[in-house]
Amino acid sequence: MKEDIKLMKGNEAIAHAAIRYGADGYFGYPITPQSEVMETLMAEQPWTTTGMVVLQAESEVAAINMVYGGASCGKAVMTSSSSPGVSLKQEGISYLAGAELPCLIVNVMRGGPGLGTIQPSQADYFQATKGGGHGDYHLITLAPASVQEMADFVALGFDLAFKYRNPAIILADGIIGQMMEKVVLPPFRKRRTEEEIREQNPWAALGKPKDRKRNVVTSLELDPAIMEQNNIRFQATYKRISENEVRFEEINCENADYLIVAFGSMARICQKTIELAAEEGIKVGLLRPITLWPFPSEAVARQADHVKGILSAELNAGQMVEDVRLAVNGKVRVEHFGRLGGIVPTPDEVLAALKEKLM
């Protein structure tokens, strides 16, 4: 079969991939730099082809609760936004986690805090990987570094979300959302029928047949003894995810003397940095976490056994570096390099920082 190769923005790739995945619904609210997701969906009108519902909500609060409603019916539903909007979604995300509902959330990050800037940033790392809303929970956090991964992680995110009954988030940034690249679009999958959904998700609230007890989708439990058991079950799920779903990429790590850990657009920049370093005879490897939660701690720890120092390069003031330090556990020096507020560094700026902080 001929491959479906297109040139498009990361945000557009998300929209096309969602239609092709057989997503049942998208609910969003406009915000730069991710508005192309809903704009593309509205232009494509998938309700006339696959039957996918696309709705512009009155707010991000409403949008995430629409996702909660769709997910409660066992449907494959998603939303996308950028940092200020994702802050508004946190209440709903906590409820989704508490009710053990699968869904896909996309955050095309911009600089904050507050209204901040529309320029790219990775400053929502803590929010995405440590929970974000109230309560003890985690989101399966995927960090795409290309338009291709924007497309691919839609299916991956949905599949993982349904496998573990837990929300998944694609944590991209303004660069990945806005840049245009070649992308091979995934093949079309059929949306699941109601019968398939009932069979695969017996917990879904789709109307109660006579032969089963009523389904109640809720995060509420007033009896603390039961609520503790619920939390223990959530933690067991997070443990299974941590054991089975860590994803990362290693470039030139085997004989490296130094290691850069970077994700998303920053990893793309650092790919060039390690080339520049090699030209100067400095052996630098790049470890790119693909899942930010669960974090590839063991992979980082393995590198710490043989490198002289590690640089965590991020578009923030030092967030992932905390997870790198936890993984390394004092074995070697770990430093952070970051640009803030929407500024994107050049590859040699990162190299200069590596030399200054680690050599």
Place this chain on the structure above:
Amino acid sequence: MHMDINEIIKPENLVYTKPRLMNDNPMHYCPGCSHGVVHKLIAEVIDEMGIEEETIGIAPVGCAVFAYNYIDIDWIEAAHGRAPAIATAVKRLNPKKMVFTYQGDGDLAAIGTAETIHACNRGENIAIIFINNGIYGMTGGQMAPTTLEGMKTSTCPYGRNVALNGYPLRIAELVERVDGTCYVTRQSVHTPAAIRKAKKAIRLAFENSMAGKGTSMVEIVSTCNSGWKMSPVKANQWMEEHMFAKYPLGDLKNV
């Protein structure tokens, strides 16, 4: 002559029974509270329409948070105020199903005002059952947007002062003006006659939803005798005298 109880309980002697869709879980509502009566009406309407297998209820945060423990259908428990957004998605993704929200006045008219107005404005084919008891029952009787002027609550202990707290919000009048609603009515459940009318209203709202006519809202002016610190009978009298003056009963819109 001694008569065995089983001789009295015969189908031909039956004048009243618990609705089939109400289960035997002991209710947590205070004796005299309106919530239980409205639950009963909803259960009867669903049963009489024969739509129990197609119906999905959205429960609020408020005293009715546990509505899902009493009516034997599938339920989704919403975050505080978000039920109309949840119902929107459930209905759009399942257009043939009956989707309704059940919400208190804090839930619907304070924290969830935006979701309420916009679901109504989009004309979502859902029914909204709105329990207006003029107070936050669940959290211990604080002021609601619907609390009457001068009415005492734990957060307006000297009575609602409009200079400080604004005016009682009449949501039914508001959504009546919104083009997406097809049926907006205000009912109560304080007398047998009122209960019969309220049931008819709920049935019409459900029928509208199934017929795709737009959003229906049935406001039930209700008592919260615990929050109001009155006996159930006194609460009903007080409601007739005071609540109905601000929240007059009847249809506001029926198109």
